[in-house]
Amino acid sequence: MGPYYGAKAYLNLWKPIVARNDTSMSQIWATSTDTAGIVNNVEAGWQGKASGCFNLQCSGFIQTSKDISLGTAFKPISRYNKEQYYISITIWIDRYNGHWWLKKRDEIVGFWPKSLFNTLRGKAYSIEYGGEVFYENSNIHPLTQMGSGHFPVEGFRKAAFASHLEVVDENNVAKDVENLNVYSNEPNCYGVKTGYGSNRKAYLYYGGPGYNPECLK
Template structure:
């Protein structure tokens, strides 16, 4: 960000804030009926008031609004008004210097830029603002059904979440990096399908800490099945924490990338492949956990949010997850491309150039990589190594089939 003097900064912020207060979005009873097909009598009127109150809290004043081709509205919000600064201990603590990138970090030649639909026509947010996907009444209603994430060490385990992933554990890790293959899987009903990196503080007899990032297809939440950039975090074994900027936690710093916004282009079966580098790492200077996607530093999770992750991670995972509450047999929701890993390149989803970050802030190969899949006849994973992709996995599957009833 580039600013002038302190007086200039406060003058600009004051003028922009006064102007943007005119555009803090709420919705009318007519909007509510149109979006949800309901009347507002009785409890519905009470629900509308509650939802409007929530919208006012989430959708802060903005400077500029951008209509995305997929129907999203991206608001350019003043940086200091984002949700994380609702936490008193974070308020006013702006990042004064950029994070220190891991040594050996070089995306040249092996990473594509992350592209999103909302800025495909060259739109961008002004300096001093961040792009935030506007929350609608429908989002709040669907959030009540949003698929809760679970740790694989939960007892009892969650039967509605299935995974296929590669992992390294029992170490001291200060981050991870992988190039994730982007797809548009078929997703049924209220299911979701995703591909991501997990950075976990997974200590015996203590609730897991996690920071996560990748892409997710969740049509019942987003009204389409486009893959969308997401982040997630939890400080206590998935009992709390949240996606993107849905609650205070992640501090967004990029003016070019919006969490929750659709990614385009995507890979095609037996055709062009599109992958993007995701990197999560612990900045040696601030101790915060930063996220970089493609060539853009997106923001960070403050170390103060966590217990075990205040130090280091113990487990790194790369791969896919499907959430489904389908009780009439296995879901037909696809993971990755919807094809199994044995089909290989251009047909199955992959995560390649799998790396971890060590104590010296160096990127090194994710050695001793292991794999895991709860139901390999539904979704499976295979690992490999070569001199170009280094450590990699192919993963995914079609879900319901004669072998996956």
């Protein structure tokens, strides 16, 4: 895997149903782990109601944009079998100063300083795209939706997508993702499906309703 120096994706915007104290998100991850098991990552995208520390609630990220406020609501959002909306997110490392930068569409939002990292200094060894749900009570079926709340098999306008997937190589060149591996640790609750569009760029459909008769059997 890797090394990678950045990643980009179009992330489909939805408003999933999120149970109290749960979190549902769609994002890009850049991750690196050392031999001692220490993990560093940077994550960027959108999220449903959440517990924990995100955006500028956490120390570290330095915002440079005066026009984009982290943590505010995106509008408009997609509707089932209706018009679809998305955001373009890019994260990459500045090879000169070691900072990890965040860009929304064509505007730089800010950066994570090099001083925050140890294993993620200089490069990442894993890039991931898609959705994630944290639910408070692991002993019951999760009530929180991921993405649109519908399974990937339903496809465009119905399932959430991440598309135009790219990674940045050692020459600072953005390249289309190839040989994309997919994974879901609870496929009866939340699924994932991959493919390639007519432009040959990789995409993912992902998500699901959480609770259903097959979930966490």
